[in-house]
Amino acid sequence: MNIFDDLLKFTVIDIVDVVLVAALLYYVYKLVKGTVAINIFIGIVIVYLIYLVTETLQMKMLSRILGGFMSVGIIALIVVFQQEIRKFLLMVGSTNISKRGKFFRQFKFLQTETANETDVDIILSACNKMSASKTGALIVLEHNNNLDFLTTTGDEMNIKVTQPIIESIFFKNSPLHDGAIIIANNIVKATRVILPVNNDKTLPSRFGLRHRAAVGITERTDALALAVSEETGQISYFKDGDFVMFHDTNELAEMIRKDLN
Numbered sequence: 001m002n003i004f005d006d007l008l009k010f011t012v013i014d015i016v017d018v019v020l021v022a023a024l025l026y027y028v029y030k031l032v033k034g035t036v037a038i039n040i041f042i043g044i045v046i047v048y049l050i051y052l053v054t055e056t057l058q059m060k061m062l063s064r065i066l067g068g069f070m071s072v073g074i075i076a077l078i079v080v081f082q083q084e085i086r087k088f089l090l091m092v093g094s095t096n097i098s099k100r101g102k103f104f105r106q107f108k109f110l111q112t113e114t115a116n117e118t119d120v121d122i123i124l125s126a127c128n129k130m131s132a133s134k135t136g137a138l139i140v141l142e143h144n145n146n147l148d149f150l151t152t153t154g155d156e157m158n159i160k161v162t163q164p165i166i167e168s169i170f171f172k173n174s175p176l177h178d179g180a181i182i183i184a185n186n187i188v189k190a191t192r193v194i195l196p197v198n199n200d201k202t203l204p205s206r207f208g209l210r211h212r213a214a215v216g217i218t219e220r221t222d223a224l225a226l227a228v229s230e231e232t233g234q235i236s237y238f239k240d241g242d243f244v245m246f247h248d249t250n251e252l253a254e255m256i257r258k259d260l261n
């Protein structure tokens with residue numbers, strides 16, 4: 001049978017298969033990006049390559065030792081990547097399918113609670129005010145991935161977003177000012193949330209834990225994050241584990257609105 005016959009047999013199921021594998025690889029990449037897991041993975045690949053070489057050269061003792069290691073490979077992988085597998089399942093399981101894509105949004109009327117659009121202008125006005133007074137802040141905007149698994153690290157809330165609310169949460173003497181807040185559908189869902197921190201050494205050393213936490217949450221989920229520096233008053237915007245540059249607040253507002261859609 002020639003290769004073209006095989007290509008012609010490419011069915012819809014094959015396309016779905018390829019798309020799912022691509023999505024899986026994307027999630028795995030997002031999960032291990034900037035963590036030690038990537039180094040462990042490289043280590044495993046190197047051991048496997050050595051094993052193949054010893055097999056080819058028929059180096060019996062070494063290939064038997066490495067072969068033994070390979071035969072328990074899947075169990076070893078589960079043990080070594082226990083944390084990552086846990087996070088991966090959490091990430092997949094916490095995706096709000098109804099919030100993903102235009103198709104599902106057609107069925108918004110089926111949702112029990114009315115989903116309000118997050119008011120980006122109000123949030124940015126609060127950030128500007130906090131920036132002027134050098135009040136530190138960390139705001140996480142939920143997107144498709146549900147962040148309920150993080151709210152338990154802080155205090156669950158249910159407060160409509162207003163400028164005075166955000167400012168008073170981060171006011172230095174407020175009991176709620178520490179940690180991050182999570183906003184979803186224009187509601188402050190949680191305050192004093194502890195976010196996963198990015199430990200990547202390549203981040204400039206001037207960025208402390210607040211900024212590393214913003215990188216950490218945006219690389220693990222599709223959430224967006226805004227940080228106001230207590231030291232410099234600078235507002236930073238994070239998406240997909242990276243800083244996003246912007247010229248002014250208007251441009252930033254446009255970007256966030258687009259990214260939340």
Ligand SMILES: Nc1ncnc2c1ncn2[C@@H]1O[C@H](COP(=O)(O)OP(=O)(O)OP(=O)(O)O)[C@@H](O)[C@H]1O
Nearest residue numbers: 136178179180194195208209210211213229230231
């Ligand atoms: N993992 C975390 N999750 C949420 N908030 C955090 C986390 N780590 C630190 N923070 C918040 O960041 C605040 C400041 O931390 P740090 O000074 O290290 O950050 P920074 O990036 O240098 O920011 P700044 O420029 O405001 O000083 C902490 O007081 C805390 O409120």
